[in-house]
Amino acid sequence: MSDHESPDPEKSGYIGPLDDTDPDEFVAAGDAVYTALLSRLGEAAPQPRLSATRRVVELLGDPQRAYPVIHITGTNGKTSTSRITESILRAYGLRTGLFTSPHLERLNERIVIDGEPISNEALAANWADIEPFLQIVDGELETAGEPRITFFEALSVLAFASFADAPVDVAVIEVGMGGEWDSTNVADGQVAVITPISLDHTSRLGNTVEEIARTKSGIIKPVSHVVSALQPEGALSELQRAAELTESTLAVQGEQFRLTSSAVGVGGQVVSIKGLAGTYSDLFLPLYGAHQAQNAAVAVAAVESFLGGGTHELASDVVNEGFATVTSPGRLQLVGIEPTVLVDAAHNPGGAEVLAVAITEYFTFDKVVAVLGVLADKDVEGIVRALEPVVTEFVVTDAPSDRAVDADSLAAIVVGIVGRDRVTVEPEFERAMEVARDSADEAERGAVLVTGSITLVGEAITLAAAEKWKP
Structure with missing residues (x-):
């Protein structure tokens, strides 16, 4: 899927218990967090700035620095690639955080800890921790004549704080829109992943794939590992330039790693992947579509880059477990x-x-x-x-x-x-x-x-x- 659709807050997402018999006594508290977020400028109007989010996390003690980060951007396939990456890491026994957008039914889906949406209790507790600091920065922004902290800026801070509180061993963070000025970019990803880039959100990101790629390449941090899906030539040139400027390594699908085969299977497909350091054959992926097989290849390269700098083969049985347990709601x-x-x-x-x-x-x-x-x-x-x-x-x-x-x-x-x-x-x-x-x-x-x-x-x-x- 593309950069998140930024649905209308009032009508995007289910508020309230998942059914009338939901025993969770903290449902109302979770709903209150979503209501508080809705009072802020919505996701349809992201602010092209990092300073506001950076100020909040500084006041909080930089929770986004409490764990390593795999940062994922692109136009299509971000969420599925994020989910596959997280599933492999969790199969390795790591305690994971996963931040994706948007949610399909309930806000909790966006902040996932160790494979489960954050509980209403934890969501409310972490919101209570960060809200005073949001209000401090709101006041500073209003004094300066700038918009208050937005929905997505506040949500990004909430995710970072929730992962630090959990705590997690690694967080997989999906960009909201673009990259360079997206509020998630206050985190420094050890691995930057770029899924396929095409034209979308042109009024905010640019009218060419080159312009869009330039904005998305903003997540590439100094001396990091960059993993890219197959890209249009113009987009790839921008990623190569950004990797050179930051002295980062760049692994490109089709060159350093690739999907070698995929075949239709019952309930999904069977794929084989030549990674950066190993070959992984005949793995069952319970997702439909050749694009999901390509996403899986990118995810494998991302995990190889994270766990061993792209030089150590992953355990095939662990990759197999990570694939077998992955889900991607809302994707076929x-x-x-x-x-x-x-x-x-x-x-x-x-x-x-x-x-x-x-x-x-x-x-x-x-x-x-x-x-x-x-x-x-x-x-x-x-x-x-x-x-x-x-x-x-x-x-x-x-x-x-x-x-x-x-x-x-x-x-x-x-x-x-x-x-x-x-x-x-x-x-x-x-x-x-x-x-x-x-x-x-x-x-x-x-x-x-x-x-x-x-x-x-x-x-x-x-x-x-x-x-x-x-x-």
């Missing part, structure tokens, strides 16, 4: 059967393209009904054109965000690309899902695919669980 995730319901958080053309390829390679559907909702700052035409070859019909709906393209306007764009006979408009999401599932049920091997918006995917996961579409 099965949430329903009879009919099959898949969700995928693709919300830019690059993500939609790899999704379309994966649908073709890993499934044998004779009908695919896409439930589509997209936010207004996204390339709607690019997304639809990428999906059109594999989608039989589109059910267009409103994504749960005030920034969503309304269903009628979105439908007009889709109709212009695929034709009127392949498009149905159902603004109300639950009704859209009902129509799509009924249509898919008409085919022998029909499926519903929910995509186009992370907020929509989160809504689908919640609905599927509530209605028990999958045993």
Whole structure:
């Protein structure tokens, strides 16, 4: 997936207990943290600055320096690469922290400690620890005529403090947007990982892959290890330049390491990878899509770089365990059967393209009904054109965000690309899902695919669980 979608706070994420019988007495306290974050400038408007976050962590005693960091940026594949990297490290017996964005159902998903979302109790306790310092810096910023600490700046500080409190042996930190001025960049990553770069968030990051790569290369710190996925030539040149300036080592997919094979398997795929220091053969990866196999190769190189500077082979049985236990919610995730319901958080053309390829390679559907909702700052035409070859019909709906393209306007764009006979408009999401599932049920091997918006995917996961579409 791309730099996080920055969903509307008021409608992005589930607040409250996961179900009516949730016994967690700290649910309300966890909800209060999210409510407090929502009072701040939202993720749709990140501030291009590091000084504010740096000031808060300095007051806190620099919790981000309490553990080593693997820092991950890119346009697509950041979250999955982060999750695979963390899973391998945890299989090695390390206590891990994982910070990703956005969440699909609940804020706790973004701060993961040793493989589990942070508890509501710990979330609330760590928030209580940092909030006075946020307020101090808020006052300083307001005096200087600058915006207060933002949602994502505060959340980054909360993650760093939570990992120090846990404590963790290593933190895998996913960039929110860009890199150079992203609030996570107050941490100094021993390993910087760059997943595939393409055009996204052009109004903030630049109109060319070179400009975007320049911003993302800002996470590369002096004398660090840099691991890069396959990149467009212009982007790679910027990464090479940044590595030279910082006297860092650069390992590039296809040169220093590579995916050597992948084959479709039941529930995922079997992959073989030539890493920086070792070869890892016939590993089961319970994720669909060739792009996930590529992400896995990058993750292996990242862990090799972290544990042995890229010179020591990893234990194959540990890598196998790390792969076997990895999950990537919202990425070609099965949430329903009879009919099959898949969700995928693709919300830019690059993500939609790899999704379309994966649908073709890993499934044998004779009908695919896409439930589509997209936010207004996204390339709607690019997304639809990428999906059109594999989608039989589109059910267009409103994504749960005030920034969503309304269903009628979105439908007009889709109709212009695929034709009127392949498009149905159902603004109300639950009704859209009902129509799509009924249509898919008409085919022998029909499926519903929910995509186009992370907020929509989160809504689908919640609905599927509530209605028990999958045993």
